[in-house]
Amino acid sequence: MPGTLYGxxxxxxxxxxxxxxxxxxxxxxxxxxxxxxxxxxxxxxxxIVKSHLAPDIPVDQLAFPMTFDPDHLEDAWxxxxxxxxxxxxxxxxxxxxxxxxxLTFSTFIYLMRKIRLRLPGVNVTTIPGVTSFQAAxxxxxxxxxxGEEVITIISGAKGQTxxxxxxxxxxxVILMKxxxxxxxxxxQIEEAGLKDRCCFISRCGLEGEIVERDxxxxxxxxxxxxxxxxxxKKRGIEP
Ligand SMILES: C[S@@+](CC[C@H](N)C(=O)[O-])C[C@H]1O[C@@H](n2cnc3c(N)ncnc32)[C@H](O)[C@@H]1O
Numbered sequence: 001m002p003g004t005l006y007g008x009x010x011x012x013x014x015x016x017x018x019x020x021x022x023x024x025x026x027x028x029x030x031x032x033x034x035x036x037x038x039x040x041x042x043x044x045x046x047x048i049v050k051s052h053l054a055p056d057i058p059v060d061q062l063a064f065p066m067t068f069d070p071d072h073l074e075d076a077w078x079x080x081x082x083x084x085x086x087x088x089x090x091x092x093x094x095x096x097x098x099x100x101x102x103l104t105f106s107t108f109i110y111l112m113r114k115i116r117l118r119l120p121g122v123n124v125t126t127i128p129g130v131t132s133f134q135a136a137x138x139x140x141x142x143x144x145x146x147g148e149e150v151i152t153i154i155s156g157a158k159g160q161t162x163x164x165x166x167x168x169x170x171x172x173v174i175l176m177k178x179x180x181x182x183x184x185x186x187x188q189i190e191e192a193g194l195k196d197r198c199c200f201i202s203r204c205g206l207e208g209e210i211v212e213r214d215x216x217x218x219x220x221x222x223x224x225x226x227x228x229x230x231x232x233k234k235r236g237i238e239p
Contacts, residue, residue, distance in 0.1 A: 002088040002122050003030070005115055006095040007102035009129015010048045013227070014205030017130045018049065025127060026052045030092035033084055035107045036061040044206075044227075045097035064107060081114040088119060101129040105155045105176060133174045133229055136201035140211045142231050142238065145172050163188045167234060175230040182224050189232065190215070197236045202228040213237055 006025050011017030026032070026049055034043040043061055053059065062080040065072055087094050102108035103126060112124055133153065137144045145151040149171035154162050156177055163185070166173045178185050178200070189198055195215040202210040202225050210228075212218050231237070 001091060002085075002119050003091050003093040004123040004125055005084070005088060005112065006093065007098060007106075007108040007112060007124065007126040008049075008095050009098050009101040009127060010045045011130040012100050012132040012135045012204055013044065013048065014135070015048050015051070017135060017205065018052070019127065019129065022049075022127050022129070023052050025095060025125075027054070028093075029057070029095045031087045031094045032057060032059045032097065033062050033094060034059065034097040035064055043097070045099050048099075049097060062107075062111075077110060077114060081111060081118060084111065084115060085118050088115070088122065098129065100131045102126050103128070104131050132204065132227070133176070133231070136204045136229055137231060139204050139209070140199050140201055140213075140231070140237075142199050142233070144174075144231070161188075163232070164192055167192055167194065167232065171234050173232040175232065177226075178228045178230050179224045179226050182221065182228075185230070186215070186218060189230075194232055194234070197234065198230055198232045199237045200224070200228065200230050213239070 006029065008022050008025060010022060032053065034046040036043045046059055060083065062083065063076065065076050067073060084094055096108055096111055098106045098108045100106065115122060116124065133144070150169060151172045151174070152166040152170040153174040153176065154166055163173065163175065175185060189195055198215070200210065200212040200218050206227065208225065
């Protein structure tokens with residue numbers, strides 16, 4: 001019998017946002033995997049949980065290339081999936097660490113799909129985590145939604161072009177990954193007349209945290225950190 005695959009959400013940065021359930025599983029797990037960029041082997045998710053892992057536990061980095069080339073990505077996925085399958089086939093329980101929540105814009109989603117194809121019937125247990133936008137809203141004290149309000153979450157490069165349609169049918173919009181296209185995103189927000197109705201949050205719960213409500217100051221930020229997002233509220237951002 002293969003072991004169980006655990007997808008563990010570790011929250012967006014502050015180690016105190018780990019769930020009790022995540023800590024319990026991490027203390028009992030046999031093998032840990034965490035995603036890292038292929039440029040370096042740093043994993044923030046591994047850093048967040050390090051104090052809960054037994055000193056001798058194997059922790060392997062799975063490198064994912066920062067590319068949109070589907071063949072390159074597919075090769076990386078296949079190789080990473082095989083590394084996890086190999087351990088599961090030894091009957092060991094495996095944890096895959098995810099920043100935030102494992103089923104919200106996360107590499108765990110692809111990994112889980114691939115492993116289920118490779119090992120049909122394998123046990124998968126997902127442990128939810130505090131998402132980045134929940135933690136960001138909390139650190140800015142900005143309500144995400146209330147009453148009958150509609151909330152839309154947009155991730156990735158399409159954020160800037162989809163903002164206009166999103167604000168047509170939503171009261172609140174979360175824009176994730178507001179780093180590479182930051183100037184274009186700000187231009188769209190201004191064009192939509194929402195420049196005094198947004199809040200920028202970067203590195204929430206981590207060193208270098210930024211919470212910015214002032215649009216003029218947002219314009220001064222050149223290239224924000226990868227761990228950045230924006231909350232846009234049609235009814236306005238409370239001070
Ligand atoms: C691949 S997504 C991961 C989302 C994650 N699974 C979640 O549940 O929030 C990466 C994006 O999450 C957001 N993010 C993650 N951690 C963050 C943090 N500490 N502060 C602000 N944004 C964060 C940023 O928008 C970043 O570009």
